[in-house]
Amino acid sequence: MLAIAPFCSLTRSSISSRTTVERTSNIDTEHGAARYEQKERRRLLRLQQIYQTLKPGNESFQVETVKRIQNMSEAIDFLRSLEELNRWGNKYVVLDCPTDMAKDIVVTHVRDVTLGRRTYHYLLSGLIMDDRWESEVIEYGAINITGFRIVDATRPHVKDFLLGWHRLDPVTNQGAGRESISVRISTAISAQAALTYDAVFVLVEAFNKFLRKKPDRNNVRRTGNSSQPTNATRSLECNYSRDVVTPWEHGDKISRFLRKVELEGLTGKIRFNDDGRRQNYTLHVVEMTVNSAMVKVAEWTDEAGFQTIAAKYVRLRPHEIEKNRTYIVTTIVEEPYIMKKKSENGEALVGNDSYEGYCKDLAELIAKKLGITYELRIVKDAKYGTENPDVPGGWDGMVGELIRKASIKILALREADIAIAPMTITSERERVIDFSKPFMSLGISIMIKKPIKQKPGVFSFLNPLSKEIWVCVIFSYIGVSIVLFIVSRFSPYEWRVLTISGGSDPMMSGRNDPNLQHPHTPQGSPHLPTSSMANDFSIINSLWFALAAFMQQGCDISPRSISGRIVGSVWWFFTLILISSYTANLAAFLTVERMVTPINSPEDLAMQTEVQYGTLSHGSTRDFFRKSQISLYSKMWEFMNSRKQVFVKTYDEGIRRVRTSKGKYALLIESPKNEYINERLPCDTMKVGRNLDAKGFGVATPLGSPLRDSINLAVLSLKESGELTKLMNRWWYDRTECRHGDKQDASRNELSLSNVAGIFYILIGGLLLALAVALLEFCYKSHTEATRAKIPLSDAMKAKARLTIGGGRDFDNGRVILRPSKRDWDYRGRPGAQQYAYSGVSYSDSSAGESPAISLPTPPPPPLMAPPPPPPRRPPRRSVTFADSPLKSPKKVFSRFPRRTSSVATLDVAVPWTPVSPRHWTMRDGKPEYVT
Numbered sequence: 001m002l003a004i005a006p007f008c009s010l011t012r013s014s015i016s017s018r019t020t021v022e023r024t025s026n027i028d029t030e031h032g033a034a035r036y037e038q039k040e041r042r043r044l045l046r047l048q049q050i051y052q053t054l055k056p057g058n059e060s061f062q063v064e065t066v067k068r069i070q071n072m073s074e075a076i077d078f079l080r081s082l083e084e085l086n087r088w089g090n091k092y093v094v095l096d097c098p099t100d101m102a103k104d105i106v107v108t109h110v111r112d113v114t115l116g117r118r119t120y121h122y123l124l125s126g127l128i129m130d131d132r133w134e135s136e137v138i139e140y141g142a143i144n145i146t147g148f149r150i151v152d153a154t155r156p157h158v159k160d161f162l163l164g165w166h167r168l169d170p171v172t173n174q175g176a177g178r179e180s181i182s183v184r185i186s187t188a189i190s191a192q193a194a195l196t197y198d199a200v201f202v203l204v205e206a207f208n209k210f211l212r213k214k215p216d217r218n219n220v221r222r223t224g225n226s227s228q229p230t231n232a233t234r235s236l237e238c239n240y241s242r243d244v245v246t247p248w249e250h251g252d253k254i255s256r257f258l259r260k261v262e263l264e265g266l267t268g269k270i271r272f273n274d275d276g277r278r279q280n281y282t283l284h285v286v287e288m289t290v291n292s293a294m295v296k297v298a299e300w301t302d303e304a305g306f307q308t309i310a311a312k313y314v315r316l317r318p319h320e321i322e323k324n325r326t327y328i329v330t331t332i333v334e335e336p337y338i339m340k341k342k343s344e345n346g347e348a349l350v351g352n353d354s355y356e357g358y359c360k361d362l363a364e365l366i367a368k369k370l371g372i373t374y375e376l377r378i379v380k381d382a383k384y385g386t387e388n389p390d391v392p393g394g395w396d397g398m399v400g401e402l403i404r405k406a407s408i409k410i411l412a413l414r415e416a417d418i419a420i421a422p423m424t425i426t427s428e429r430e431r432v433i434d435f436s437k438p439f440m441s442l443g444i445s446i447m448i449k450k451p452i453k454q455k456p457g458v459f460s461f462l463n464p465l466s467k468e469i470w471v472c473v474i475f476s477y478i479g480v481s482i483v484l485f486i487v488s489r490f491s492p493y494e495w496r497v498l499t500i501s502g503g504s505d506p507m508m509s510g511r512n513d514p515n516l517q518h519p520h521t522p523q524g525s526p527h528l529p530t531s532s533m534a535n536d537f538s539i540i541n542s543l544w545f546a547l548a549a550f551m552q553q554g555c556d557i558s559p560r561s562i563s564g565r566i567v568g569s570v571w572w573f574f575t576l577i578l579i580s581s582y583t584a585n586l587a588a589f590l591t592v593e594r595m596v597t598p599i600n601s602p603e604d605l606a607m608q609t610e611v612q613y614g615t616l617s618h619g620s621t622r623d624f625f626r627k628s629q630i631s632l633y634s635k636m637w638e639f640m641n642s643r644k645q646v647f648v649k650t651y652d653e654g655i656r657r658v659r660t661s662k663g664k665y666a667l668l669i670e671s672p673k674n675e676y677i678n679e680r681l682p683c684d685t686m687k688v689g690r691n692l693d694a695k696g697f698g699v700a701t702p703l704g705s706p707l708r709d710s711i712n713l714a715v716l717s718l719k720e721s722g723e724l725t726k727l728m729n730r731w732w733y734d735r736t737e738c739r740h741g742d743k744q745d746a747s748r749n750e751l752s753l754s755n756v757a758g759i760f761y762i763l764i765g766g767l768l769l770a771l772a773v774a775l776l777e778f779c780y781k782s783h784t785e786a787t788r789a790k791i792p793l794s795d796a797m798k799a800k801a802r803l804t805i806g807g808g809r810d811f812d813n814g815r816v817i818l819r820p821s822k823r824d825w826d827y828r829g830r831p832g833a834q835q836y837a838y839s840g841v842s843y844s845d846s847s848a849g850e851s852p853a854i855s856l857p858t859p860p861p862p863p864l865m866a867p868p869p870p871p872p873r874r875p876p877r878r879s880v881t882f883a884d885s886p887l888k889s890p891k892k893v894f895s896r897f898p899r900r901t902s903s904v905a906t907l908d909v910a911v912p913w914t915p916v917s918p919r920h921w922t923m924r925d926g927k928p929e930y931v932t
Helices: 010-026 041-053 072-085 099-111 138-142 156-168 191-213 251-259 358-370 397-407 427-432 467-490 539-550 562-591 602-606 620-627 631-641 651-660 671-678 707-721 723-733 753-789 793-806
Strands: 032-037 063-069 091-096 120-124 144-149 237-239 244-246 263-265 268-270 282-288 294-301 305-308 326-331 373-378 433-435 440-442 444-449 495-502 529-535 612-614 665-670 685-688 695-697 700-702 815-818 834-838 841-845 854-856 899-904 907-912 921-924 927-931
Touching (some): 063 072, 072 091, 072 099, 144 294, 191 263, 326 397, 358 707, 397 433, 397 700, 427 433, 440 671, 444 651, 444 671, 539 562, 612 631, 620 631, 620 665, 651 665, 651 685, 665 671, 671 685, 671 723, 707 723, 753 793
Parallel strands (some): 032 063, 032 091, 120 144, 326 373, 612 665
Antiparallel strands (some): 144 282, 237 244, 433 700, 440 695, 444 665, 444 685, 495 529, 899 907, 921 927
């Protein structure tokens, strides 16, 4: 047996099986469905050899389903069952049937809207790709088709043959020998015709060699089954029913000559092995493009097997875009994409001039790039396009118009050639129509009603720091004050000597403190001097110092010890940074009126039920939530699906609902539409949170349309040149009707009374508190004086009131009332007589009881700037001798007379006093003497 064609016998089945398995394994298939025609038994044998060729455990290719078909209808029914089982999964179908049936199956599949397209990949067995595939049938390019071809149109031998064939009969062989033969080889000669041509040439070449070698056998002929023997070759007997086979006597010789034939045929180089099988041949693996043209993607040889090659890009031919016709562009009325244009002079606008918007300008730019004319038409049902079995074509909206145009071949019934609208690119739509590159990127966003701006509160000046920080500052202030008080108590450098007095010294009796003892005075000695120690940092003074430092003000006391200064330093550093940070943020918080939104992200929207949210009842946004596998979006879909009232029919209805719901409804809408509405009056909506997904708007065309690639190039060119950005700014932001903060006058940023009302309240409150404390001090002091003087409280309060109002002047008698305290009395002269010294004038009182009231003549009114009083005259130095001196070795010590100035009722009183220390004692005449 001699096999000219690789697939003409059992040998053909073996090779076809290997090629099919290697090709399906190379395209990364996981599961495949094989369909075979029932009439030809060899196809079942080929299926058997496919199973035998598969290696055990081969996971790259598995035959999932096998179906024997008799016609196209059975194949389509089988595909529908696959679609129901796995709608979104990829399906790889090995189709082993005649060319005509394969074409019918592909065309019917593409026109059936219930079947997917992008999810199917056909692998056509045999050499039916060499048959005629009409490029006018655009359905061929609408689905993935891979097949095998044995005729290589790029070979010179094939070109010469086709050119000569066309010259023989130009009318019948119109497709042969043209310049486009490299692209339209299937319109020239089929694989069966090419193999027949090669087989005839092989026989002719073999017989020529046979006769040239044995010229005496030029009259070789057979006589059939004649019973009469002749001079010719003996008869042949081929009766299989009687098991009688008589071979031709020259058959073996001719077979040997056939195996030795080597020539260049239409199907490549022809050569046979010893078994009569063809060897060293090549099969070309091709794929169908959108133009129904074939591009070689791989090669298969019997020696090297399957080898992929880089596919050449097939660009649309210029003549495929008809520039002498008007293309129908379908769109939808939606601001700012397409809007009815208002006439300026009242005349009715017609045609494309009656519309304006982003998509109208985009259509103008694309048409200019492509050099075509177009007509804008508004979609009849005002929908973008979803699957709808109740309408012709299975899709409504703009998608349906494109599909029906692709399915109906009557020119008068075509509906649309291009769709330019804010139509989202989705996988479902991509199955039935083609999209260009996205001309606008977007995502699903959240639209809510803009909350009313909250004016700054009374205490808005506290907003730059959080409540936690203010609480920490208060505790820090208290803690620093306590630590400062403690370290001041423990540090000896914070203590100082306040007073020094003698126990029974008549000059110091008014200053004696029985709880303080001088360290050099023995106990029980009433005449020895004592000292009084003082510390400035009491708890009150510590709080005052910390507060003054925090307010960055000065204070009349400061720590003198190292530990106290460390506390003060760290507190100053703390307040420096805190006040600087506070000041830096204060302006932003006082000049900006902030808005508090109830929803700030998709998570906030999904975690609550008070604010309802929804989207269009149809379209890609609804499908996104319905099909989403993300838990957050699935939860949002369950919420919306359980409340059908949240869905709206149009965006205008949804926007109106957002504005009238008082913040209780949020609309899930594409971000460009959201941003546009936010720029329109009454400026009461806003976008919150991030986009929920990322997608794009694209220009749609029917499947296989020659316009798609040209539109792609036009869109990319417009994007690179910045034209699309200009269109966006023109229709979104240049036409805004809302005012923004960055466009307001600088005067709008000035502070109002409401911004700083809090500090006025604090000031007024502090003043009122000071008055209240002063009143309490007045009452307390009056009560103390009344108790001490044993007079009624009303009299004491009246006396204090006179002092408060008149500055110590009695307006009734014009005299100054002064009541000295005990500490202002000094013993002079004889014991028991009290003598009060005031400004060099002595007033005596024989009683030792209450301090007398001293009446002085009314002094003249002081000048505006009263000169300071002259310093009191220094008393003469004098000595006091005490009988019981504790000193055993007295020394003569000279002391000074320091003076002390105290304020009593605005009058300066100078009282001389002498500090007591051992160095003031001396011995005179054998007796200790105290020098004062």
